[in-house]
Amino acid sequence: MPVARVYLTQLLLSTLYAGLFLSLVPIAAGVAMLLLPPAILHEWGLHPGRAALLQHREALYWLTAGLMSITLAAFYYGMGRVIVLAKPRWRPAYQTTTLLYMLLMSYGVAIALVTTTRPHYRQCEMYTQKLNGGLREYRGEQFRIELCGSGSDADRRDHIRLRIFDEKGEWRAVRYFTVRWGGPYPVLLDYARDHFAYFDASEGEDEDFVKVVPMPPTLADWLSTRIPLLD
Structure with missing residues (x-):
């Protein structure tokens, strides 16, 4: 199979894995907020729904940054295993494409995070x-x-x-x-x-x-x- 096709396949799979991994934390947090009794949430200083996002926005940013660092490291490692199969003269192009894609992916995650945690403005x-x-x-x-x-x-x-x-x-x-x-x-x-x-x-x-x-x-x-x- 041509290296280009293998690269694209790995790119799609790595993107899927990254999305699933980054989705685990908000899904787990949402399930916990639904299952835990309101009294316990109040005792911990948490509030259900959007209020919790606003209250702990800075901590959420740091958590996402840490998860994103792990995700990007694993993403680049997986792509690197394919890039080494390419001819030496094509490797810089594949590496540059991978880094630009990772930058775009990080930008998309940042947009989604900031949009989700931004206050709801009214009146x-x-x-x-x-x-x-x-x-x-x-x-x-x-x-x-x-x-x-x-x-x-x-x-x-x-x-x-x-x-x-x-x-x-x-x-x-x-x-x-x-x-x-x-x-x-x-x-x-x-x-x-x-x-x-x-x-x-x-x-x-x-x-x-x-x-x-x-x-x-x-x-x-x-x-x-x-x-x-x-x-």
């Missing part, structure tokens, strides 16, 4: 009014600044999504930050001639929690709204 009209968003004009062009929130937690912290639309309704920029109701941080957007500022309470008191958004939004802002994970 956009209320948050827009409450945080001083709405219609603003810069350089003769009108922009709509929309803010949506996830709802405050026990510490009165609220995850906010800020999106900017131009007068044609095109999405031009996005930001994510945290406000703390009743805390020491300002919560209202602060406007200037060529930018506006928001205050991110997630940075901590020792960090620069004032964030500036140039107006009109830049090309980098526009790209970040269209390429996953750049936002």
